[in-house]
Amino acid sequence: MADEDSDNFSELSYDFFDEDLNDDGTKDNESDISVSPLSTPDNSPENSSSSEEESDDEDLAWRSVLRKPVNKTFSESVGATFTLDAGQNELDFFMRFFSEDMIKLLVTETNKYAEQCQETKPDRNWKDVEMEEMKAFLGIHVYLSIVQLPSYTLAWSQQWPFGSPSIPNIMTRSRFELLSKYLHCNDVTQNPPRRTPGHDKLCHIRPVLDYVLNKCVENYQPHCEQSVDEGMIAYKGRLSFKQYLPAKPTKFGIKVWERASPRNGYCHEFQIYTGKVDREKTEEGLGERVVKDLTRKIINKGHHIYMDNFFSSPKLFSSLFKEDLYCCGTVRGNRKGMPEGIKSCKLKNHGEYKIMQKNELCATAWKDKKMVFYLSTNCDPNEKITVQRKQKDGSKKDVPCPIIGQQYNKFMFGVDRADQLRMQYSTCRKSKKWWKYLLWFLFDICVVNAFICMKESVNHVIKTKKGREVARTQLSFRMQLSRQLIGTYRGSRKRKSKSNIDPSGLAHWPVKHQKRGRCKQCAIDKKRHDVFIQCKQCAVFLCIDNNCFEKWHSK
Structure with missing residues (x-):
């Protein structure tokens, strides 16, 4: 029997600053989604000048004057x-x-x-x-x-x-x-x-999938903090939408997008990823589409959504802010819409950071062991904290950190906690x-x-x-x-073993056989004894001298 578990799970470590990030904040092999080749830009003077003007206007909207974002107070019952x-x-x-x-x-x-x-x-x-x-x-x-x-x-x-x-x-x-x-x-x-209108890749499981999803949504009111992330169902067989994620513990399997609560690991919504809808084109804005699908039922309530850099983008955060969904997460430094002052900043000292703000959206670059980029619409950019980092000599040092880093580490692990509970048994x-x-x-x-x-x-x-x-x-x-x-269910066996005891007690007689055979009872007792005596009804060789005949018919 398995040892009794304890649900006081140790706090999951999300020190993502130790991950193998590139200089621009991106992760290698972050997802299996392919990127289509960029089209050749039009180098005409008119298009070139217009794109430069749009870029300049975009950068001018980002300012170094910081203020706390105005968020709707969460007052829903949970x-x-x-x-x-x-x-x-x-x-x-x-x-x-x-x-x-x-x-x-x-x-x-x-x-x-x-x-x-x-x-x-x-x-x-x-x-x-x-x-x-x-x-x-x-x-x-x-x-x-x-x-x-x-x-x-x-x-x-x-x-x-x-x-x-x-x-x-x-x-x-x-x-x-x-x-x-x-x-x-x-x-x-x-x-x-397949490949005809109306074909459902999940037809085998569709009724159960839809029913369970609806019950998970209607049976529990979510907490203020919610995390969105991807999970994996281990599977190595042949399947058109099987995924390979080398950075995950489960590298091969079926990808599942999930929204879960970091408070208790309750899984509120999930979506099975079945691959590209159009096999000829790469799906654009996949991360944005997934987050919007999984948060559609909690808009206008003041929830705080936490996600990683696969999903985060300035466009998504601004769009969700209008629906009273306030976001926080890491972001890739080269993501479209990021301010040039954040993308190109070179921070040298450990703990140094830079923050820029556009309306309610804050972009942050922080120098930990490597450069880390954040986006948020729910954190006060003026609030400062310190975190401890271990030095080479084993001592610990207090390092300045923006408040968004602490918030992200605290509330990002909802999906991982749900997966931990699910895979424990x-x-x-x-x-x-x-x-x-x-x-x-x-x-x-x-x-x-x-x-x-x-x-x-x-x-x-x-x-x-x-x-x-x-x-x-x-x-x-x-x-x-x-x-x-x-319950009380007990399935009956098709065949029951026959007893060696004859109810009438008259049919089992010892008879002499022409050939010699090994005593059945002696064989059970780990002995070898060859005899000519055989039971007439059982058709097995048995000793008479060693009382094997009696022992065999008494069990």
Whole structure:
């Protein structure tokens, strides 16, 4: 059994100043998005002079006179939008995100897909799955996420001490493998062919994807601070929209854009990246489009959005400011719209920084170990702090730092915290089907979000006998959820081992055989004894002198 976890996660380090940044603040291999070749500029005097005038006007708008941006005060209520009584358990919270309707959908589509397969390749072992059996199947997956084994088959192993004493009594291994084989979420025969209008790359998982996304949004009111970042679902098989991100811990897989809360790791919205819409053209403004999609439902409420330099741009920050969304993040020094005074500044001393402002938008260049560039519409540029940096001799030195650096490090890790919670006990099992990785990704999001809601519920506070509050852990939540999903379901075996004891006691007689054979009971006792005596009904050789005949028929 896995050791009990603690949800007091150590604060994630976001000392991005140690990253391998170029002199202009960009990161190598930042994203898999390709950049189309720049068109040849028109060198005519008229176009050249007009572009220079626009550039000069843009730079004149940036000033060194600094003032605090005026932000709308955040006054929205935060937390779960539903309240459950103290008598309701982990399964009730989970059902708020993955309801009975979703389980019915899995049952219906699994039976339909199995029926379609029977037409081409009959399987005499298959029988239709029912609701209780599907719940038990999901419960076993939650169990396997806690008791993590090199191979799931070890849960049914009869070799002591590797096998589980309970799982074989709930469902046989062959039945578990059959359900895994025929598991389905949607009828893909209704999906138009590839490269035709209306084709959905995520058709296999679409009903579950849309349902879970809506439930994540409606079940929780977000905190003021939100972070937007990319995550990865590990997958190395063949897939048209599989991504390679060398800077990520998970280098190959399916990319997911996420918006999550740095306060607790709740995942509010997500978007699966399926590649370019037009295969012939590179999508322009991808980062800007993603941020706007993920924040569309929280505009005009005064939220603060944190993002990294893949998404940040002066144009995006100015646009979101008009919708009362205030942003903060690192930015690439050569990003379009950045002031020339920031892009070209050469800072030599450790801790030196320069800030320029245009309306409510502040651009900052700070010299840490390398040059770091920031954009913000929610930080006071006049506020100064110091941070500690370790020197070569091991001592620590106070270094001046703009307040935006502290804010970014404090609230940027929401998506990483959500991924940390999700992958701590992953229910995903190895599969040849790419969409099953997405299914278990959605299932884990439901489990983690349900756990966060129950942890914050005032009616479900855990207290000791002395009245001291104890933090609820994801381990205990998953243990209870697994039991409640399995419930009282017990699948019957197809064949039961026959007993050697004859009810009438008359059919088992020793007879002499023409050839000699090894005693079966002696073989069990790690001995070798060849005899001519054989049981007439069992058709096995047994000793009479060593009481093997009696021992064999007594078990």
